Amino acid sequence: xxxxxxxxxxxxxxxxxxxxxxxxxxxxxxxxxxxxxxxxxxxxxxxxxxxxxxxxxxxxxxxxxxxxxxxxxxxxxxxxxxxxxxxxxxxxxxxxxxxxxxxxxxxxxxxxxxxxxxxxxxxxxxxxxxxxxxxxxxxxxxxxxxxxxxxxxxxxxxxxxxxxxxxxxxxxxxxxxxxxxxxxxxxxxxxxxxxxxxxxxxxxxxxxxxxxxxxxxxxxxxxxxxxxxxxxxxxxxxxxxxxxxxxxxxxxxxxxxxxxxxxxxxxxxxxxxxxxxxxxxxxxxxxxxxxxxxxxxxxxxxxxxxxxxxxxxxxxxxxxxxxxxxxxxxxxxxxxxxxxxxxxxxxxxxxxxxxxxxxxxxxxxxxxxxxxxxxxxxxxxxxxxxxxxxxxxxxxxxxxxxxxxxxxxxxxxxxxxxxxxxxxxxxxxxxxxxxxxxxxxxxxxxxxxxxxxxxxxxxxxxxxxxxxxxxxxxxxxxxxxxxxxxxxxxxxxxxxxxxxxx
Numbered sequence: 001x002x003x004x005x006x007x008x009x010x011x012x013x014x015x016x017x018x019x020x021x022x023x024x025x026x027x028x029x030x031x032x033x034x035x036x037x038x039x040x041x042x043x044x045x046x047x048x049x050x051x052x053x054x055x056x057x058x059x060x061x062x063x064x065x066x067x068x069x070x071x072x073x074x075x076x077x078x079x080x081x082x083x084x085x086x087x088x089x090x091x092x093x094x095x096x097x098x099x100x101x102x103x104x105x106x107x108x109x110x111x112x113x114x115x116x117x118x119x120x121x122x123x124x125x126x127x128x129x130x131x132x133x134x135x136x137x138x139x140x141x142x143x144x145x146x147x148x149x150x151x152x153x154x155x156x157x158x159x160x161x162x163x164x165x166x167x168x169x170x171x172x173x174x175x176x177x178x179x180x181x182x183x184x185x186x187x188x189x190x191x192x193x194x195x196x197x198x199x200x201x202x203x204x205x206x207x208x209x210x211x212x213x214x215x216x217x218x219x220x221x222x223x224x225x226x227x228x229x230x231x232x233x234x235x236x237x238x239x240x241x242x243x244x245x246x247x248x249x250x251x252x253x254x255x256x257x258x259x260x261x262x263x264x265x266x267x268x269x270x271x272x273x274x275x276x277x278x279x280x281x282x283x284x285x286x287x288x289x290x291x292x293x294x295x296x297x298x299x300x301x302x303x304x305x306x307x308x309x310x311x312x313x314x315x316x317x318x319x320x321x322x323x324x325x326x327x328x329x330x331x332x333x334x335x336x337x338x339x340x341x342x343x344x345x346x347x348x349x350x351x352x353x354x355x356x357x358x359x360x361x362x363x364x365x366x367x368x369x370x371x372x373x374x375x376x377x378x379x380x381x382x383x384x385x386x387x388x389x390x391x392x393x394x395x396x397x398x399x400x401x402x403x404x405x406x407x408x409x410x411x412x413x414x415x416x417x418x419x420x421x422x423x424x425x426x427x428x429x430x431x432x433x434x435x436x437x438x439x440x441x442x443x444x445x446x447x448x449x450x451x452x453x454x455x456x457x458x459x460x461x462x463x464x465x466x467x468x469x470x471x472x473x474x475x476x477x478x479x480x481x482x483x484x485x486x487x488x489x490x491x492x493x494x495x496x497x498x499x500x501x502x
Contacts, residue, residue: 007055011054012059014050014053014054015059015063018046018050018053019046019063019070021046022042022043022045022067023070026039026042026043026071026075030075036075040071043068043071044099046063046067047063047064047067047103047104048107051063051104051111055111060101060104060105060107061101061105063104064104123243126150126154126240127240127247130146130150133150134146134247134248134250135251137251140163140165140171141171141173143251144161144162144171144172145180147221147223147244148160148174148175148180150244151241151244152175154237154240154241155225155229155233155237155241156233157229157230158174158176158228158229159174159175159223159224159226159229160174160175160183160223161173161213161221161223162185162222162223163220163252164220165215165218165220165221165252165256170185172184174224195212195219201214206227207226207227208224208226208227209224209225209229209234210222210223210224211225211241211245213245213248213252215249215252216253220252220253220256221248221252223248279330279331281330282327282328282330282331286324289324292316293320293324296313296317300314300317321364322364343387343470344384345471345496346383346385347496348380348381348382348383348385348388349378349379349381350383350413351374351378352385353383353385353392354372354374354392354413354422356389357389357392357393357396358370358392360389361396361397361400369409370396371408371409372410372411372412373410373413374412374413375414375415377415379420381420381492381494382493382495382496383492384467387471388467388471388492390463390467391463391464391467391468391490392411392422392424394460394463395411395424395460395464396409396411396424398460398461399424399425399426399428399486402429407427407485408426408427409425409426410425410426411424418494419491419492419493419494420491420492422489422491422492423487423489424487424489425480425485425486425487426486426487427483427485428486429484429486430480430484430486431477431478431479431486436477439477440461440462440464440477461477464490468491468492471492473490473491473492474491475488475489475490475491476488476489476490
């Protein structure tokens with residue numbers, strides 16, 4: 001406020017001095033016998049000078065009025081009064097006033113346009129230099145340093161920038177004089193809470209002004225400006241400040257995207273290394289497991305069924321077979337992830353595929369009986385029989401693990417107009433509510449499973465989902481509604497599509 005009053009007093013003083021000088025020169029011109037037109041021109045020059053050296057239209061208009069009064073008072077008869085004897089002077093006064101006001105207005109407008117052009121040029125230079133610096137910034141801390149320095153230089157005061165995004169730890173850098181200081185971020189969640197509404201761009205408290213730096217999806221940073229910065233100057237630089245904040249937002253989003261890409265690349269590399277490790281281990285385990293199974297099966301044939309060692313050999317065989325199925329699932333998963341399994345669809349009978357899967361499971365679990373329900377109508381379905389057999393086998397293995405020997409397992413198939421529906425139902429313990437949404441997630445195993453259930457490693461259902469979706473079908477799991485137990489269903493389209501890479 002004091003600055004504004006000082007500017008007004010200075011402008012008024014300039015007006016008085018210039019009009020006074022024009023009046024003195026007019027008196028000199030009168031003594032020298034110059035015509036009155038020279039005095040009028042002198043006052044017009046005074047109006048031009050006032051408009052040039054003051055800001056705003058009001059001073060030019062005021063100087064035109066004061067010049068007219070001075071001309072009337074000092075240079076028209078009767079002198080030293082505001083009376084007018086000659087009516088012709090009224091026309092002179094009117095023309096002089098209109099000319100002075102127009103001249104003042106044009107001069108002031110030209111000066112304002114020049115000032116605005118200079119300001120825009122300065123803003124363009126500042127933004128160009130800022131964009132150049134931000135494009136060279138390699139990390140978020142460098143961006144914050146550039147932002148704090150640029151805003152502090154623009155407003156001639158202390159400013160800081162707090163990164164509050166989600167990609168890394170919060171960082172607060174403040175420009176204090178010529179030094180940049182790292183400060184602790186206090187009440188970060190409170191600060192985030194203030195800007196939860198995307199429309200909130202500006203806040204203030206007793207110490208600082210706060211401006212939000214918003215990205216496309218979330219709050220990126222908060223710019224802090226010391227309240228010692230003049231409020232009037234802050235309003236004048238508001239447009240440039242918003243432009244700086246927009247540039248800052250784009251630079252921060254670029255850094256976040258870069259960080260995300262690096263993390264994704266690292267995750268992909270880790271996944272690739274893990275897949276290679278799993279593939280190597282699986283290949284190395286498959287051969288000895290096959291040997292253990294073959295040897296135990298041969299020893300069972302050589303041992304009497306009443307021999308107590310028969311149960312021990314059967315346990316060895318079943319455990320080796322279980323481990324082998326895990327190894328096969330791991331190999332299948334790595335092939336699926338690498339896109340090395342290609343679906344070759346041929347017209348197949350679902351009854352034969354189900355029969356092969358049931359026979360495989362009953363060989364591993366001879367004490368279990370699996371019921372099969374097939375439709376009376378015989379139809380051929382486009383599918384990769386080997387992969388769909390693996391899906392049904394995995395679902396049956398899953399059912400066996402979650403049921404007791406006397407509990408029934410049923411696999412059934414039915415047709416709709418354009419879809420084959422296959423379901424595997426059991427009368428076991430069912431699916432826990434916490435597990436329903438995670439059934440098909442990779443490496444997910446139930447935390448609520450009974451202690452005596454043989455655990456897998458969470459690959460079977462993931463492989464089932466991948467194969468079924470690659471066939472253009474759907475798969476789901478739920479608890480049965482008619483009785484206790486779980487039910488898994490998958491569908492396959494009856495129309496043949498193009499082969500797909502899994």
